[in-house]
Amino acid sequence: MPTPQALAAGSIAVSRPGPPRWRLPLPGSELAWAIAFVIPYAAVFLAFVVYPVAYGLSLARDPSLYVDLVSDPLYARTVINTLLFVALGVNVKMFLALLVSGFFMRRRWWIRALLVVYILPWALPSVPAFVSFHWMLIGEYGFLDSLLSALFGIEGPIWFNDRWLALGADVVSYIWKWLPFWTLVFLAGRMAIPREIYDAADVDGATGPRRFLHVVYPLLANMYLVCTLLSTLWTIGDFTTVSLVSGGAPARSSEVLATLGIHYAFDVGVPSLGVAAVLSALPVLIPVAAILMRRLQMREVQL
Amino acid sequence: MSVAPAPGQAAPRPRYRLRRALGEAASVALGLVLLIWSLLPVYNMLLIALDPEEGETEFAGLIWPPEPSLESFRVVLVGGYWFIEHFWHKFGNSLYLGLMTMVLTLLIGSLASFALGRTRLSRLRWLASAPLFTYAIPASFLVIPFHRVMHVYGLTDNLWAVIAADVTFAVPYAILIFQQYAKLIPIELDEAARVDGGSLAQVYLRIYLPLMAPALAAVGTFALLYAWSEYIYQYLLLSSERNMTVAVAIAQFFDADEAPWNYMMATAIVYSLPPIAIFYALRRTMTAGLTFGGVGK
Numbered sequence: 001m002p003t004p005q006a007l008a009a010g011s012i013a014v015s016r017p018g019p020p021r022w023r024l025p026l027p028g029s030e031l032a033w034a035i036a037f038v039i040p041y042a043a044v045f046l047a048f049v050v051y052p053v054a055y056g057l058s059l060a061r062d063p064s065l066y067v068d069l070v071s072d073p074l075y076a077r078t079v080i081n082t083l084l085f086v087a088l089g090v091n092v093k094m095f096l097a098l099l100v101s102g103f104f105m106r107r108r109w110w111i112r113a114l115l116v117v118y119i120l121p122w123a124l125p126s127v128p129a130f131v132s133f134h135w136m137l138i139g140e141y142g143f144l145d146s147l148l149s150a151l152f153g154i155e156g157p158i159w160f161n162d163r164w165l166a167l168g169a170d171v172v173s174y175i176w177k178w179l180p181f182w183t184l185v186f187l188a189g190r191m192a193i194p195r196e197i198y199d200a201a202d203v204d205g206a207t208g209p210r211r212f213l214h215v216v217y218p219l220l221a222n223m224y225l226v227c228t229l230l231s232t233l234w235t236i237g238d239f240t241t242v243s244l245v246s247g248g249a250p251a252r253s254s255e256v257l258a259t260l261g262i263h264y265a266f267d268v269g270v271p272s273l274g275v276a277a278v279l280s281a282l283p284v285l286i287p288v289a290a291i292l293m294r295r296l297q298m299r300e301v302q303l
Numbered sequence: 304m305s306v307a308p309a310p311g312q313a314a315p316r317p318r319y320r321l322r323r324a325l326g327e328a329a330s331v332a333l334g335l336v337l338l339i340w341s342l343l344p345v346y347n348m349l350l351i352a353l354d355p356e357e358g359e360t361e362f363a364g365l366i367w368p369p370e371p372s373l374e375s376f377r378v379v380l381v382g383g384y385w386f387i388e389h390f391w392h393k394f395g396n397s398l399y400l401g402l403m404t405m406v407l408t409l410l411i412g413s414l415a416s417f418a419l420g421r422t423r424l425s426r427l428r429w430l431a432s433a434p435l436f437t438y439a440i441p442a443s444f445l446v447i448p449f450h451r452v453m454h455v456y457g458l459t460d461n462l463w464a465v466i467a468a469d470v471t472f473a474v475p476y477a478i479l480i481f482q483q484y485a486k487l488i489p490i491e492l493d494e495a496a497r498v499d500g501g502s503l504a505q506v507y508l509r510i511y512l513p514l515m516a517p518a519l520a521a522v523g524t525f526a527l528l529y530a531w532s533e534y535i536y537q538y539l540l541l542s543s544e545r546n547m548t549v550a551v552a553i554a555q556f557f558d559a560d561e562a563p564w565n566y567m568m569a570t571a572i573v574y575s576l577p578p579i580a581i582f583y584a585l586r587r588t589m590t591a592g593l594t595f596g597g598v599g600k
Contacts, residue, residue: 029503031424033503034418034423035418035424037414037415037507038414038418038419038424038430040410040411040415041433041474041478044470044471044474045433045437045471047456047467048449048452048467048470049436049437049445051452052445052448052449052452053440053445055448055451056444059451103330103333106330111330111334114334114337114338117341118338118341119586121341121344122582123578124345124578125531125575127534127550127553127554127574128553128571128572131553132345132347132348132571133344134557135351135564136344136347143346143347143350146365147366184590188590233439233441234441237442238443239443239535240535258443258444261444262446262447266450271448274447275447278447281441281444285439285441286439289439
C-alpha cells in the first residue's frame, strides 16, 4: 500500500508474550459486545479483501494464461523493467535516505529550515508530482532540457524516446517522491540512539564516516532491513509513478507489472490476463512479506 | 579500524580548523543540492500554471514565465474549461471521499482495535493477522478483481466503491497504530470501569475513545490525506462527470492529446493546496506516527 506512514503500522506486529489460550465460556455479554465491535472490520475484510482476492485467483487459474504471458515479448520486457525499477527505486532511495538523515541530524537553524522544504515532496499528492515530472521531461522543450540548454548549453535528450532513459526517469521520480518519508523514518531512528553512544564513540575517535560505519549503521541495521523490505512491497505495487511519468513510453517498453496488469485488464479488456500478470509477482512478493513479518516479530527485542 | 590514530587533541590546530571549514562548505553544498532537488518539480508546476497562454513557456525552452499571470487559476476556479467544468463539484467529491474515509476508518478501526486489544478476543491471535494480510497485497494488484466485484455489488461508477477501497487499505494501518498507542493506557482503567458495572460499550465510549484522542487525530489525518491523494481506484472506478474527483479530472487532461497544460497544472496546484496545508499544519502529528513505529518503540 503506497501510504507513507504505514511504516509505523508495520512495526507493531510485535508478538506479545504468549497470551493464555482461548478459553470458553466467556461472560456472555462481554463476548457479544466484543464480537459486535469486530464485525464491521470483519465485514470490510471479507467483502473487499477476501472476495476480490478469491475472485482474482479464480480468474487467473487457467494455466494457458501464463503460456500467453510468457510468449508475449512485452511481458518479458516488463519483468526486467520491474526488477530494475524495484531494485533501484528501493535500494538507492533507502541508502540516500540513510545518508541524508545524518545530514539533518546537524543542529543548525538553516538545516532545520531546509527540512521543512525537504519534506514537500511527501506532502504533495502523487498525481501532481508525477504529472509535473512528466512535463518536465517531455519532448524537446521540457523544463529540464530548457534548463540544461540555458545553463550549460547542452542539448538534452528526448527522455521518453528511449526505454532506459524513460525507466530512469520513473526511478528518479519515484525516489524524489518517497525520499523525504524514509529520511524522516531514519531520522527518527537516529534520534532514538542515546546521546551517550555518540559521545563514547567520539572519545574513541570514531567520527564522520567511521562513526557511521561502526556505530550508526550497526544500530540501525535491523530497522534498515525492515524498511527496505516494506519499501520493496510498496514499490512492486506502484502504479502511479510509471503510469504518469513515462506512461510506458516509448511503445510500452518502460512498463512495470502493475501498469501492464492494468493495461491488460482495462485497455485490452482481458482481466484474467491482467490478474495473471500481477500474480506472477507472487514469487517475490510472498518471501518478502514472510521475511518482513518474521523480522517485525523480532524487532521489539532489537532496539 | 582500531589501528587508526585518534584525532582530537593530538591533531594540530590549523588543520582541524581547515577540516571544519571544509565540512561546513560541504554541508552548505549538500543543502543547496537538496533544496534544488526538492523544489525543481514544484517550480515546474508553477512555471506552466503561470503561463496565460497554452504552450508559450513549456515548449519554448524558457525557464522563466515571460508574462506570469494567474489567468489559468481563474479559469480553473470558475470551471471555465470543459475538463474542469463543475470544478467545485469535483472538489466536493474529493472532499466527501476524504471525509467519509476518515470517519469510517476511525470508527471501524477503533472498534476493531478495542475488541482485538482490550477484550478477551485478543486471545484469538489469528484474528489480528487479518490486517497484516492486507498489507502484503499491493492496492494496484487488487484493483483488477476489485473493479469487477464492484459490479457485483452494484457500485459501478460510485464514490462509495472508492470509499470502500480506501477504508479497506486504511483500516489495517489504523488498527495497528491504535493497538500500539493503546498500550499506553493502563488496562486497569477498563477493569475499574467494568467493576463499577460499565458495559464494554461504555468503556469504549467513556475511556478508550477520549484517551485515544491523539492517535485518532493522527490516523484521521492520515486517512483524509490518503483518500484525497489516492489515484488508481478513483481513476478506474469513477467514470461519470457527476462522480468524478479532482484527481480524475487531472488524469483526463493527461490522457487527452491536446489540452491546455497550464489549466491542468493550475488544477494540480489547487488540488495540492489543501493536503499540503493540512500536512504542514499537523506536521508534528504526521511525524509522530513515524517515531512511533520507526524504532519499534
